[in-house]
Amino acid sequence: MTKPVKTDFYILTLLIVSFLGCKSEPSEIEKYQIISEVLNHSYGHPTDDENGLGWLDLSKDYNALFVIKHTNQIPSDIEIVDQYLKLNNYSEFSIDELKKYREWDINRIIGYDRYQLESEGNKELDSHYIGQIQFSSISFNxxxxxxxxxxxxxxxxxxxxxxxFHLSKSNKWEIEKVEVIWVS
Structure with a gap:
């Protein structure tokens, strides 16, 4: 009679450990934290020259960054990224996840104050854009x-x-490395 109770105890313990060990998909808040981290990395320096690899007109004062709200990347970008992932054996990430359609709400991007973020529908007439940026969806391992x-x-x-951008999370999402896929 004690054997079944012991077996049930082990099965229950295994289920609890398995359940607690599972990580759930990051929340929307975490996804926007990733966007903020990327923006602060690439467009948060004290001078635009550090951001623009020397190709920005520094005689202008930029006050805004135009954010394309949707994730529809052009096919050639998707193809280049797919080739990069295959070449570097990043099989834990899915190109299908990166190209999933979603719309980013720029009002949910927090912790970024280098430039005013604008998108279609909330443009200001006196804005001088440093450029426009488009984000893919995020692919998680x-x-x-x-x-x-x-x-x-x-x-x-x-x-x-x-x-x-390659990111990892211990306490918060942080950029591990950035790969230049193309430059013009």
Missing amino acids: KGFDRAIIYTSYMCGGECGEGLL
């Missing part, structure tokens, strides 16, 4: 403690870059 996000940034006809 199965443990939800690592993520990648792709950004494309344009600051003119022949000025821009595509970056792939």
